[in-house]
Amino acid sequence: MADIIDGKTIAEDVIARVKQEAATLAGSGVKPGLAVVIVGEDPASQVYVASKSRRAKECGFHSVQHSLPADTPEDALVALIGELNADPAIHGILVQLPLPGHIDAGRIIQTIAPGKDVDGFHFINVGKLGTGETASAFVPCTPAGAMLMLERVRGRDLSGLNAVVVGRSNIVGKPMANLLLAANATVTIAHSRTKDLPALARTADILVAAVGRPEMIRGDWVKPGATVIDVGINRVAAPEKGEGKTRLVGDVAYAEASANAGAITPVPGGVGPMTIAMLMANTLTSAFRAAGREPPAF
Numbered sequence: 001m002a003d004i005i006d007g008k009t010i011a012e013d014v015i016a017r018v019k020q021e022a023a024t025l026a027g028s029g030v031k032p033g034l035a036v037v038i039v040g041e042d043p044a045s046q047v048y049v050a051s052k053s054r055r056a057k058e059c060g061f062h063s064v065q066h067s068l069p070a071d072t073p074e075d076a077l078v079a080l081i082g083e084l085n086a087d088p089a090i091h092g093i094l095v096q097l098p099l100p101g102h103i104d105a106g107r108i109i110q111t112i113a114p115g116k117d118v119d120g121f122h123f124i125n126v127g128k129l130g131t132g133e134t135a136s137a138f139v140p141c142t143p144a145g146a147m148l149m150l151e152r153v154r155g156r157d158l159s160g161l162n163a164v165v166v167g168r169s170n171i172v173g174k175p176m177a178n179l180l181l182a183a184n185a186t187v188t189i190a191h192s193r194t195k196d197l198p199a200l201a202r203t204a205d206i207l208v209a210a211v212g213r214p215e216m217i218r219g220d221w222v223k224p225g226a227t228v229i230d231v232g233i234n235r236v237a238a239p240e241k242g243e244g245k246t247r248l249v250g251d252v253a254y255a256e257a258s259a260n261a262g263a264i265t266p267v268p269g270g271v272g273p274m275t276i277a278m279l280m281a282n283t284l285t286s287a288f289r290a291a292g293r294e295p296p297a298f
Helices: 007-026 043-058 074-086 105-111 123-130 141-154 173-182 197-201 254-260 271-290
Strands: 033-039 062-068 092-095 162-166 186-190 206-209 227-230 234-237 246-249
Touching: 007 043, 007 141, 007 271, 033 043, 033 074, 033 271, 043 062, 043 271, 062 074, 074 092, 074 105, 092 271, 123 173, 141 173, 141 206, 141 227, 141 271, 162 173, 162 197, 173 186, 173 206, 186 197
Parallel strands: 033 062, 033 092, 162 186, 162 206, 206 227
Antiparallel strands: 234 246
16 A cells, blocks of 8 residues: 655645744844735635635735736736735735636736746746756746655655656646656656557656546556656545535546555645645745845755
């Protein structure tokens, strides 16, 4: 049976470090500031934004939330981001996605100052990560958290290990592949058009599932002893809980995969908690840089 990589515990370790370092920075007169912007009333986004703002306050940050109506003009959102870019009390800016259809999300993301882009989506941060400049880049929070979990099992140097990333999104798949390359793994990115995906997955010492399809990765796709990082969060029907009930599952068939894997992340309680923890770490890093100090490593 596989070892379970407990994201809640690792995330709490990160948050504890953030709190400690934030208190140290505050002693020199700098309080990390995070601004979260949400447009519209999407229920899932409301939950995510509330949890991010709550965590920021727990960490001792200056936490600001801007809740805008769904019909907010794009130029008004651009103007707000411009104000936040210029505000020295704000070190991190996060615009909650998805945005309403009339707003160009790409334009909005590129409007955020790269030094405050704690989501790691600005082209400058994407480019730094893609060229191996991981020390000065903001890395997207989910892959950054996944790498920390992987390090607990495999260490920081992944030389000689084969990694397969199933999924090629800009938010998870591509940055995850770049992080694995930076750690010296041999990396293959797979996707919906990959020929014989199960056979390819079975070559992986490290298998990262980030495809957004419930339990797509079956147990017999997993090489014995492999480390499995399941980034997927999917809500599926759970009639056994009662009519209309649902449950969360990952992109990996957990029970099956656990029989083969050496270590595996659960869903929920795996990569999910790490995402907000790394957002706090990125905001702290930005505050240290703004103060002209070397940020802590996570």
